[in-house]
Amino acid sequence: MTQKLIIIGAGMATGRALEQLLKAGGDYDVTLFNAEPRGNYDRIMLSPVLSGDKTYEEIVIHTADWYEENGVTCRFGEKITSIDRAAKTVTADNGDVLSYDKLLFGTGSNPFIIPLPGHDLEGVIAYRDLEDTERMMGLGPDNKCVVIGGGLLGLEAAAGMAARGVDVTVIHIMGHLMERQLDEAAGYLLRKALVDKGITVKCSANSKEILGENGKVKALLLDDGTELPCDLLVMAVGIRPNVQLAQDAGLAVGKGIHVDDQMRTSDDDVLAVGECVEHDGAIFGLVAPLYDQAKVVAKTLMGEDAQFVQKELSTKLKVTGCDLFSAGDFAEGEDREDIVFRDPARGVYRRLVLQGNHVIGAVMYGDTADSNWFFGLIRDKTDIADMRDTLIFGPAYQGGAPSDPLSAVAALPRDAEICGCNGICKGEIEDAIAAGADDLAAIKATTKASASCGTCTGLVEQVLAVTLGDDFVIPAAASVCGCTDMTHEDVRRMIKSQKLTSMQAVFQECGWKTSCGCHVCRPALNFYLLADWPLEYQDDPQSRFINERKHANIQKDGTFSVVPRMWGGITTPSELRAIADAADKYMVPTVKVTGGQRIDLLGVKGEDLPAIWKDLNDAGMVSGYAYSKGLRTVKTCVGTDHCRFGTQDSTGLGIKLEKTLHGAWTPHKLKLGVSGCPRNCAESTCKDIGVICVDSGYQISIGGAAGMDVKETELLLQVPTEEDAIFVIKAVTQLYRENAKYLDRIYKWMAKVGLDWITEQIEDLENRADLVDRFEISQTVYRHDPWAEHVKKADTYQPLANLALEAAE
């Protein structure tokens, strides 16, 4: 006999249950109520609708025709107001009373609205259904929107609106985005990607009040006083199972409607599926378990035996360009271990959480191609002991054959994008190779692949290797030293992108193979850290070469040379007298004038250093940093002060430059010259940075050298005023500090990045000012005289003990 089934709610769970029931040939007369004036559509795809990638019609699951064909009575736009379980009837909001044999709840969930003052203003919405989506789509470009909630839904809403040109700000109460699905590192990468899309992201932000005007939302006020103007405010802070009707009907309700393994509520004739249920203490928001429930409830309705079992869940974010995946449990714990893979250049992050020989959690960002495989390992509790060493690289690296890094590249289809900057696919590179391009330079020249940012260089080389076979040998990227396989560039990107502010953090995050580095990597890391994090990182003297540790140049016999600063090469009789006195007092064997217009006292004993510095300090002189990978000297000519050809005050500019730049650490030594006219008496054109004064201003050129290599500088910019000249030189010095490899002089760095790129960076006035700002922040820490400080700890320059005296006793 045909039974009457009433379904409350036409969502994805009840929709799937209906399909299953019809497929199984269930003998039911079905009436479907839905509060929304439409049938079942794919709610998950609302985000692509919002961003304009799909239309509503494309995401409809069950059309009116489908319902009709299957004999389902639809009562859309109608609500059930009450249920009489004893009489087995429901009452609709128009007063109709319908009887049922079985009743299925699919009431879903309600968005949670934070009861902030002003939450009931016009323009405050949730992100739940098509109405909300259309509301957001109605917001024109250049309108402002604030999204509260940096979880899955909030971010999809934000990205969708941003794609429509809306000015979007995301407010998230936690320290990083999607904290339930992502760890901090992946959250950081996600945030970066969203910021790149023009979305403003504020984490650790507490909303205080929603401000309105004439009953309409105007702005969101944070508890730190920040006011964020908005035309629309979207709350996407979570959902609550919709249990009101069930509760009123006297069903057992907790967080959701209690159901057993067969999806029966506390009343055998009433069943429930979807987001409204609570099963074994859990509630559900993702579609996979809902579909499982639908299957089970259909069987139960058919009188067959089935059990709903909770499974591991995985999450993917549907935001174009942000590939992320998370599954399982990735909290840290004592019995848990991590395997982490990071490639900052490609923006790839993978973390597997292991407990014993099983993967229990995975977070992936940037490259989620293997996510299903990892998810399978978690779900099936696979023993991974045998593949642990290559596990993180994914399925391509498992199996019998020895792992081959090229196999993954070989397996790529021809339309796989290799170079993101120029949109070059693997096929185009293969074609170029077939046409005769047989090395990286040729590929760059013919296809432009890897010719922009260069991060895909490795991939291009692998395509070359796969295509050409043994004819191509991948040039090994030189690692920093034996302590790591990473290159300077990789390490530096890690320091910046992962905010590594200590050497231990670098050792850990970059997988250093030694406990505390070596004499090659430590000075480089010390520089990168202090240059990138001047306020956070504490300079480590023990990681510096002796010259920079003791602020003097070591000589072949273990003595030192001492060079006081003479600003711009200018000195005075009293300074000269003090230098002469010091030379006598400490029996300095050699006094020499240097190429940088300074006086060098050679052969000072290590233990005398603090004393001679004190004498020189007392005469008003400071350390000349003649030992440093930092600002050495600014060599000048006498300019307009005395010279009949001088066009500007080159000496004055030299002194000003030296005063502002001194103490700054750079990747290698930094020598400047300022010449008062194109006759160039200060030899500015073979300095790292050279200035030639002309009548109309100052020509600033960079990249000169007069050492192992001899190079003439190339013109960077000409500026009209002395102030501009100093500003530009500070900016280019900071650009060099932030980007060059340790021990690359400017000319070597310039050969790698190109003068055009440097010019572009400096010509951008905003960028120029930012560089100078960052330079000045660093200089608040480093622009000082180390001699004066070391005089205070003079005892450390003395022997620890003198056993010679005791032996004499």
Add this chain to the structure above:
Amino acid sequence: MSDWIDIAALDAVPARGARLVKTAHGCVAIFRNAMDEVFALDNACPHKNGPLAEGIVHGNAVTCPLHNWVISLETGMVQGPDEGQVTTYPARVEDGRIKLDVAFLKQRAVA
């Protein structure tokens, strides 16, 4: 026969650093690694007598500041492709103090 004498507090030598002890027969360098272990070696690289105490200490090795020879603090052996050995002396940390075995230093004087 051992004859341990007190030299200085461990903290007088920076971690991953060194200080000198003068003796009648030249200087001995006292090294401290990151694990707070101490080592005593002649302060002269077998290559060109570079002052090892001024080198960068990494793991249980020091790099000579003059030409980057790397010397084991434990054995005094030159690491890598270069060859040679530096004399080492017994040293230890006791109650936060650095102790040296002078018996060995005296042998050094004889040699």
